[in-house]
Amino acid sequence: MTVTSRIVSDAPVQEQHNITKSGAFSTVRPIAKQQDAGPSVHAVSSKILDIIFEYALNKFSDSKERLEAGRPKFLSVVGKFVATSTRVEMCLPAFPFKSANKAYKVFGILPDKAEEIALDRLNTMCIRIGEIYQPGAQCTIISDGVVYNDLLSIPDRDTWAYGQALRKLASDEGFQHISFSRIRDLVDIPLPAELHEIAYVANATNFRRALLNRFGKDDIDIEKEIEKDPDTKMTYLGYRRFLESDLKHIFPVGNGRTANAYRRDVRYLAKQMLIRGYAFAAAVKHGFPNHLRLSIHQSTGEHKISMSLLNTRTGFTTPWHCCVALTATGEWTSAPKGEYLKDPNMEIIHENGRPSYFQEIVGSNEPDQKSEAESREANSSDSQSSPSLTELQRPVSSSLTAADRERLAELAEFMMSASFKQNDKLMISGRSGVDEVPDCNANELRTVAWLKELINVVDRGTGGYNEEVAGVTCQRIPVNGVQQLSNT
Structure with a gap:
């Protein structure tokens, strides 16, 4: 079956199967009889593939090696065109649908700036291909939401x-190299x-x-x-990973559902998604063979x-699982809402x-000025902000070893002990024992040393968003101590 893909135009978005003379809709055409592939064909194909690789997933240490592993096959496909x-x-x-986790990940059910940036990225990739190859390029997005929703x-x-x-977003923004297809x-x-x-x-x-x-296989052994x-x-x-995050607000642990049972059900759903994914992949291969x-x-x-799809510094690269933010330096970042x-300092922008x-x-963090984002955070159940110590209280993402966790637990336990307030020794080394931790209430450099000891334990190489998190908060640090810390 030949699949019809729909080019975005300025006309209202419709699902149609006819092809208009104006080219408002395009058809997946069988590849014409291939000519002898000379050096020029290979060279042009290689340049096209290099452009596509620039937009590929690059969040892993072996990303480049993985792309090169498939280069011969991909060159063959591009070379036919x-x-x-x-x-x-x-x-x-x-682009299936927005995450089910509206409480933490996304704004709502409709596309937002994150999708706009992602579509623009794909459209720009095609434009760049057109700059070196006159026939150009087209990317057909096959909406797979109804397969899994x-x-x-x-x-x-x-x-x-x-x-x-x-x-509609693609049409309004004039992304002419993006087309759509449904199941x-x-x-x-x-x-x-x-x-x-x-x-x-x-x-x-x-x-x-x-x-x-x-397209499904009844005898598939997904395990x-x-x-x-x-x-x-x-x-x-x-x-x-994403199911465990997406469904925890819909199926919360408690009321007869244990954490182990929740994880077991998540594994079941993930396997069901794979089974459907196999069928969907076969359908895509059948409908878009070339x-x-x-x-x-x-x-x-x-x-x-x-x-x-989102070329940011974080691991959030799919717009339906996160939000985006424009920093004061003009850089786009991506993270859960x-x-x-x-x-x-983050303000919600409406469109x-x-x-x-x-x-x-910039400059909106005075105690008497609260942004919309700050107000929302104040209403959330886990809000722990303090205007004067915001940065000190922000959790530090860290990969903690068992020894680190044990050390951190010891320090935390000592903070709660009576001897903590009585201890008046100055810690000389960052590797001192617990009995040498100085008094947090002192307004000498011992405050700096005490904090540094905690930082040494916690900040063992910052990890990704999915790694363990440890945070340190002390609300009784004297002003003098904080000033000394900032100058250290």
């Missing part, structure tokens, strides 16, 4: 709303040419059933697939190119009448 002087076609299953307690209507808003294009179900919300929602279950009936296939294992572990396959999942790099809400992103406001 170049040899026939046709547009380079890519497909990316992605029921497993994550996401309503079918929310999935539809997200997809429609995403198409309805991959399965044979009689539907109206123009698919509207009611028909979509009414057939959502039919889409999933048809997908599994046509063995996880064990033997590195790509499957990496995807499975990724599913487990396209260069892109992915948002970490992989070995041999079969698909893992893409980074809850992390930005903790920063009193089209709804929250869209955060922006760092």
Whole structure:
């Protein structure tokens, strides 16, 4: 079955299967008979692939090696387009729906600035390819939300709303190198040419059933697939991580649900997602046989190119799992909404009448001026801000060894002891014993040494967002001590 992909135009977003003369919609065309691939074809194909690799996932130490492992295969795919002087076609299953964790991760159910940045990044990649290769490039986004949404307690209507808003966003921003396809294009179900919300929602279950009936494998042993296939294992572990975070507010631990039971159920859902993912991947391969396959999942790099949709310094690279913020230096960052809400200098910016992103406001951290983000944080159950010691109280992300944790526990226990206030010795070395920890109430350099000892234990190489976190707070540090600390 040949799949029709839809180019974004200025016209209202519609689902249509006809091809207009104006080129408002494009069809996946069979590759013409390939000419003999000479050096020029290889050279151009290599340059195109180099551009695509610049937008690939680069968060891991071996990212470059993984990309190079798949280069021969990817060059072969791109080379078929170049040899026939046709547009380079890519497909990316992605942009399903906003995270189920609206409490901590995202603003709501609709796309925001994070999606805009991601779409712009893909569109820019295609533009750059067009600058060195006249036929240009096109990226078709295959919305996969309805494949998985029921497993994550996401309503079918929310999935539809997200997809429609995403198409409108691409149209409004003029992303002409982005097109869209739905699961309805991959399965044979009689539907109206123009698919509207009611028909979509009414057939959502039919889409999933048809997908599994046509492309699923009844005899698949997903446990063995996880064990033997590195790509499957990496995807499975990724599913487990985000499911555990996404569903904890929907299915909280307690009231008959233990933490172990919750993790067990998360593992079950992750495996169900893999089973459906196998069927979906087969459907994509069948519907887009000649396209260069892109992915948002970490992989070995041999079969698909893992893409980074948000090119920020953090590990949050998919816009439906986080928010973005514009710093005072003009840099975009990405993180869960809850992390930005903790920063009193971050202000929520609205677009089209709804929250869209955060922006760092310089010089707005006076005690009597509270930003919207700060106010929200004050209302949350875990708010622990102090205007005068904000930076000192912010948790430090750290990879702690067992010895570090034991040392930190000893220091914390000592802080609570009566001898803590009575101790008046000056710690000479950062490796002193607990009995040499100085009095925190002293206003001499011993305050600095005491804090440094804690920092030495906690700050053992900052880790990523998914690593253990330890924090230190002391609200009885005298002003003199704080001033000395800041000058040390």
